[in-house]
Amino acid sequence: MMKIKIKNHINIALVVVLAAVFFVATSSFNYFTQTADYTKWSSPDETANYFxxxxxxxxESLAYFDAAAIIGDNMVMPRSVRSDAGWLKPVSFLGIILMYGELGSIFGSAVIPFLTPFFAALGIIIFYALIKKxxxxxxxxISAFLLATFPVYIYYTVRSMFHNVLFIVLVVFAVYFIVLAAGNRKKKLEESPEAVKISVYKKFLTFKLDLKIWWQMLAAFISGIFFGLxxxxxxxxxxxLAPAAFVVWLFYAKRLGIIKLxxxxxxxxxxxxxxxxFNQALYSAPIYGGYNEMNRSLDDLSKTGSQMINSFFSGDNKYGAYLETIYRNIFYFGFNKDQSISMxxxxxxxxxxxxxxxxxLGCLIILVLNIRKFQKKYLAYFLAFAIISAILIxxxxxxxxxxxxxxxRFTIGNSYTRYWLPIYLMMMPIAALAITRFSQAIMFSGDHPKRRWKRIIIAGIQSSAVLIxxxxxxxxxxxxxxxxxxYLYYNNLAEKNNAQRVFSxxxxxxxxxTRYYDKFFFPDRRVIMGTIPDAEMLTAVSKLVNYYPVYYYNFYLKEEDVNYLNERKLSPYQLKMSLVKKMNRNFGLYKLEKAVVEVPAANKK
Structure with a gap:
């Protein structure tokens, strides 16, 4: 018994050290690429979330008014920000903004870039605890080591103002606490004489719960908080998340009960x-967000749901049209089976x-080991995995x-990897099971080999596999x-030098x-997304130049190209463009000003 306790302590100590190393390693990227006066990000989503x-x-309030947005026809804003009559608001989901903003108000805003590495490190520990259960x-x-070194988990922890790692960590916390709330299968409430003590000498329905039940109920409440976050x-x-949670709940409804739910x-x-x-304050409805398309879909789904209920009671047979509306709003960007499989x-x-x-291999091993009777936990796990994978893919x-x-190019920075992080995460314990069972099979051993030399060799095989x-x-x-x-590290340093030159x-x-450099210029400078010539943008610029200095940062143009733009494209808007400086081999900074219209001498009085 003492040996088992020492082993457990060693394992949890290893995981804590692993999490600490993970935090230091992932935090170092932002620490070395950012400074107090220069905190920039590699995507517009990160930039807006941090801002x-x-x-x-x-x-300060989440929305702020900028007169330039009004003058510039609501075009003066970076990506991932919306302008409502001059009020600039986040497009993103507000969760990461509110949580990190609140923590920043307590510990200082300087901690914000390092919060995702912190929560991701905690996620490794809680993932270990969950898989152990x-x-x-x-x-x-083994699963903890696979997670801590998994490329997508590391990559989007480093890019710390994306939502995805924070989201998956919160889900892992929620699942861990719901597992605690479910309790031990062998100790059911109605079978434990100490769980509920009803005294006939006291008031009707007076009862007493043992401490374990109270802890389970508290765990259920905490799980709900993490699910909500x-x-x-x-x-x-x-x-x-909803269908997967519902399917798992069907398996464990008796252990969870209605009170815990x-x-x-x-x-x-x-x-x-x-x-x-804040949704109500910013977007005029509690369920609305910064994405107008999502808001319209929510309206359509709500309206369709009401119509389906009315149709059920009235006897109208219009379910096909209603289902078509639901399908169209859920798959707003279309449904492409072949592309999904390809991705x-x-x-x-x-x-x-x-x-x-x-x-x-782990799936095959579990199938063989459960050929006679499939364990409920495996059935629930694989059904949830199938639902999650199918929907996400x-x-x-x-x-x-x-x-x-x-x-x-199919690279780690493309959004599919971060959106499919739940799939990767659920594959890890089964992969770890395969490593464990395969190493035992090599030594013709079971779960607990008696001979010490076999245990050492099995541990060596597992450690080598994890290390590789x-x-x-x-x-x-x-x-x-x-x-x-x-490469991202050196690119960020180069862009830092370039942005500071533009600021000077x-x-x-x-x-x-600018077309893509809003993420480096905002909020130090106002930005408009686009390229010249663009009629709508040039109309806005023709107004802005009366109040603000306006510049154009894009590919370097030859002198004859600048002259062509001035004569053919900008003159109708009474604008002219001139080179300020060639910033590097590919890009140049230009200034846009009001063109002076020459009045012919014959017309002068």
Whole structure:
């Protein structure tokens, strides 16, 4: 017994050290690429999330008014920000902004870039604890190492203002606490004489619960809080989270009971309430968000739901049309089966073949071991996995993401990897089980070999497998593509130098027109997304130049090209463009000003 306790303590100590190393390693990227006066990000989503989280941490409102947005026909704003009559608001889900902003108000806004690494490190520990509850100590330990070195988990922890890692960590916390709330299968409430003591000498319905039941109820409430926080972090994920949770609940409804379910819902309501308040304040409805398309879909779904209920009671047979409306709103960007399968092949099979291979081997092993009677926990796990995988693959796989400028490249920075993080995560324990069972099979041993030398060899095989997989994963996330962290690090330093040069050449109140560099210029400078010539944009610029310095940052143009634009494209708007400076080999900074219209001498009086 003492040896088992020492072993458990060693394992949890290993996981804590692993999490600490993970935190230091992932935090170092932002620590070395950012400074107090220069905190920039590699995507517009991250830029907007950080900007509004920092505002919130400093006690400022999430929406702010910019007169330039009104003058510029609501075009003066970066990506991932919307302008409502001059009021700039976040487009993103508010969860990460509110949580990080609140923590920033307590510990200082300087901690915001390091919060995702912190929560991701905690996620490794809680993932270990969860898998230990569901599977075993050894599988949990291997799973923790697989997660801590998994390329997607590392990559989007480093890019710390994306929602995805925070979301998945909150879900893992929620699932862990719901497992605690379910309690031990062998100790049911109605079978334990100490669980409920009803005294006939006291008031009617007076009862006493033992401490374990109270802890389970508290765990259910805490689980609901984490589920709620996960939903406000990425509300769209309810599309797969709800059906998967419902299926698992069907398996364990008796152990959870109605009271614990109510406590989960109460916790969710408590966590969602602040988000609903800010949604109402910013977007005029508690369920609305920054995405107008999503808001329209919610309206259509709500209207269709009411119509279906009315149709049921009235006897109208219009369910086909209603289902078509629901389908169209859920698959807003279309449903493309072939593309979904193709993306799954690129981002699961081809990108992570070892994980997939180990997962499939683990599935085969579980099938063989449960050939006579499938254990309920495995059945619930695989049904949830099938539901989650199918929805995520066909929902996000039907979209077309081109985060990498080269659409023919399938790299870690493309959004499919972060959207499919739940799939990767659920594959890890089964892959760990395969490593465990395979190493035991090599030594013709069971779960607990009696001979010490066999245990040492089995542990060596498992450690070697984990070490090889981890080393390959770390090399992949650093150098596996042009979006690897090593290249991203040097690119960020180069862009920092470039942005600071642009700032030195432009006024603080200036507006810069750019195609992709809004993420580096905002909020130090106002930005307009676009390229010249664009009629709508030039109309806005012709007004802005009367009040603000306006610049254009894009590919460097030859003198004859600038003259052509001035004579043919800009003159109708009474604008002219002149080179300020060639910034590097490819890009130049230009200033847009009001053109002086020459009045012919014959017309002068």
């Amino acid at each position: 509004f989280a920092k505002r919130f941490s400093q006690g 569901i599977f075993s100590e050894r599988i949990a330990l 996960a939903l406000i972090t990425r509300s769209s994920e309810i599309l797969w 109510i406590l989960v819902l109460c916790g969710m309501f408590l966590a969602i309430l602040p988000n609903a308040y 799954a092949r690129h981002y699961i099979l081809e990108m992570f073949p070892v994980l997939l291979g180990a997962f499939l 066909f929902y996000y796989g039907s979209w077309k993401f081109n985060d990498n400028p080269d659409p023919n 997989i981890s080393a390959a994963s770390i090399l992949f996330v650093l150098y596996g593509s042009e979006e690897g962290l090593a 050449l432009t006024e603080n109140n200036s507006v810069i027109i």
